[in-house]
Amino acid sequence: MQLNKNDVFIVDIIDMNIDGFGIAKINGFPIFIENTITNEVCEIKMIKVTKKYGIGKLLRIISESKNRVAIHDPKGTWVGTMPLQHLNYETQLLLKQQFVAQTLKKVGGLNINVASTLPCDALVGYRNKAQIPVRMIDNVLTTGFYRKNSHTLIPIEDFIIQDKYIDFVVLKVRDILRKYHILAYDEITHSGVIREIIVRRSAKLKQVQVVLVALIQSFPHQQVIIDEICQIEEVVSVVLNINSKITNVILGDENIILYRDDYIFDELFDLKFKISSRSFYQVNHFQTEKLYALAYQLANLQSSDIVLDAYCGIGTIGLPIAKKVKHVYGIEVVADAITMANENIKLNNIHNATYICGLAEDVISQFKNINFDVLFVDPARKGLDEKFIKKSVLMQPKKIVYISCNPTTFARDLKMYHELGYCADIVYPVDMFPQTAHVECVALLERK
Ligand SMILES: C[S@@+](CC[C@H](N)C(=O)[O-])C[C@H]1O[C@@H](n2cnc3c(N)ncnc32)[C@H](O)[C@@H]1O
Numbered sequence: 001m002q003l004n005k006n007d008v009f010i011v012d013i014i015d016m017n018i019d020g021f022g023i024a025k026i027n028g029f030p031i032f033i034e035n036t037i038t039n040e041v042c043e044i045k046m047i048k049v050t051k052k053y054g055i056g057k058l059l060r061i062i063s064e065s066k067n068r069v070a071i072h073d074p075k076g077t078w079v080g081t082m083p084l085q086h087l088n089y090e091t092q093l094l095l096k097q098q099f100v101a102q103t104l105k106k107v108g109g110l111n112i113n114v115a116s117t118l119p120c121d122a123l124v125g126y127r128n129k130a131q132i133p134v135r136m137i138d139n140v141l142t143t144g145f146y147r148k149n150s151h152t153l154i155p156i157e158d159f160i161i162q163d164k165y166i167d168f169v170v171l172k173v174r175d176i177l178r179k180y181h182i183l184a185y186d187e188i189t190h191s192g193v194i195r196e197i198i199v200r201r202s203a204k205l206k207q208v209q210v211v212l213v214a215l216i217q218s219f220p221h222q223q224v225i226i227d228e229i230c231q232i233e234e235v236v237s238v239v240l241n242i243n244s245k246i247t248n249v250i251l252g253d254e255n256i257i258l259y260r261d262d263y264i265f266d267e268l269f270d271l272k273f274k275i276s277s278r279s280f281y282q283v284n285h286f287q288t289e290k291l292y293a294l295a296y297q298l299a300n301l302q303s304s305d306i307v308l309d310a311y312c313g314i315g316t317i318g319l320p321i322a323k324k325v326k327h328v329y330g331i332e333v334v335a336d337a338i339t340m341a342n343e344n345i346k347l348n349n350i351h352n353a354t355y356i357c358g359l360a361e362d363v364i365s366q367f368k369n370i371n372f373d374v375l376f377v378d379p380a381r382k383g384l385d386e387k388f389i390k391k392s393v394l395m396q397p398k399k400i401v402y403i404s405c406n407p408t409t410f411a412r413d414l415k416m417y418h419e420l421g422y423c424a425d426i427v428y429p430v431d432m433f434p435q436t437a438h439v440e441c442v443a444l445l446e447r448k
Pocket residue numbers: 280281282310311312313314315316317331332333334337358359360361378379380381385405
C-alpha cells in the first residue's frame with residue numbers, strides 16, 4: 001500500500017523511541033508520531049513520507065496509555081526541551097534504561113547489565129543554566145526557543161525545567177533591552193545586536209551571571225542597560241561575548257567584562273567552586289552530587305590512590321576526593337577551566353592536586369611513569385579519542401570509571417575498552433534531565 005502525505009489512519013503504537021515519538025507500522029512501514037505512547041491507539045495524519053519511514057501527526061487518542069500524564073506546556077514538545085513530558089516519570093526512567101541497554105547492544109555489541117535509572121528528585125526547575133536565543137518577532141525583541149528542526153523562534157517565558165529565578169532574570173533582561181529598543185540578531189541579514197542571553201545561577205550560593213552574546217562590541221544605551229541589569233537581585237557578573245560570525249555556535253571568541261568579574265561561585269559537596277562563563281559546569285546541581293557519589297562509590301577510593309581526572313573541567317570530580325587520596329591529576333582542554341581548577345585548589349586548601357591544560361589524548365602521555373590507581377573519564381558528547389583509550393590501557397590503571405552524557409559514544413568506547421581487556425559488568429544510567437531524552441551513564445571498568 002502506498003502511503004501519502006495527508007492520509008489519515010488509525011494505528012496501534014507498538015513501541016517508542018527516546019525522543020518521545022511512538023512508533024506504529026502500516027504493512028511493516030514504520031511511522032513515528034510525536035507525543036504518543038506504546039499501547040495507545042491513535043488517529044494520525046501523515047505529514048511526511050520518505051522511502052524508509054513516515055512521520056505522523058497525532059489527531060486524536062482513541063485508547064490512552066495509563067502511563068500518560070498531563071503535559072506542562074505543548075511548546076516544550078514543539079521545541080524539544082521536554083520531549084518526554086507526556087510520560088509519567090516511572091516510564092521516562094524505564095525508557096532511558098531500555099535505551100541505554102539497546103544502544104550498548106546495537107552500537108557496542110555488548111550484553112551488559114543495565115541498572116534501573118537513578119531518579120532525580122526535582123522533575124522540573126532543575127537547570128542552573130539557560131542559553132536563550134533572542135530574535136525580533138513583529139518588531140519586538142523576543143526570547144524563546146526554536147521549533148524543532150527549524151529557525152523559527154517560539155516565544156517562551158516559562159521553560160519549566162529551568163530554575164524559575166533564571167526564567168525571571170531572562171525576562172528582566174529582555175524587558176530592559178526592549179525598553180531601549182535594542183534590536184535582536186537577524187540571521188538572514190546578519191544584522192542586529194543581541195543573539196543570545198545566557199544566565200547561570202549557582203544553586204547553593206545563589207549568584208547570577210548574565211552573558212549577553214552580541215554581534216557587535218558596543219550598542220546604544222549600553223551603560224544604562226548594564227546598570228539596570230546589575231540592579232537585578234543576585235546578579236554579580238555581567239559579560240558581553242562578541243560573536244560576529246555567521247554560525248550556529250553560540251559563543252564567540254571575545255569576552256568583555258561589563259560588571260565585576262567573569263565568574264560566580266557555587267558549592268558542591270562541601271567544597272567551593274569558582275566558575276567562569278566559558279567553563280563547563282554540570283547543569284543539574286543536586287543530581288550531580290548523586291552522580292559523582294555513585295562514581296566515587298564504584299572507584300572505592302583508598303588513601304594511597306593516585307587518581308587521574310581526565311576531561312576535568314573546573315575540577316569538580318577530582319577536588320572533592322583530593323583529601324581522601326594521595327594525589328589527583330586533572331586534564332582539560334579549555335584554558336579558562338584549568339585556570340578555575342587551579343583557583344579551586346587554593347580556594348579549598350588542597351595541596352595534592354595538579355591540573356594540566358591540553359588534549360587529554362596528548363597530555364596523558366606525560367603521565368606514563370605514574371601508576372594510576374583510578375582513572376575518571378567524563379568526556380563531552382563526542383566521547384573519548386581512540387588514542388586516549390589506547391594510551392589509558394597501556395597505563396594499566398586498576399580501575400577506570402567512565403561517566404558519559406551520550407550512550408552512543410559510550411557504547412562505542414566501551415566496546416574498544418572491552419576488546420583491550422577492560423570490562424564493565426554493569427552500567428548505571430542516571431537521570432540528570434527529567435522530561436528530556438538525555439541520560440547520563442556511569443560504569444566501572446576493570447581488567448579481566
Ligand atoms: C562533560 S564535561 C565534564 C567536565 C567535568 N568533569 C565536570 O563534571 O564538570 C567535558 C569536559 O571535557 C573537556 N574536553 C573536551 N574535549 C577534550 C579533550 N580532547 N581533552 C581534554 N578535555 C576535553 C570540555 O571542555 C569539558 O570541560
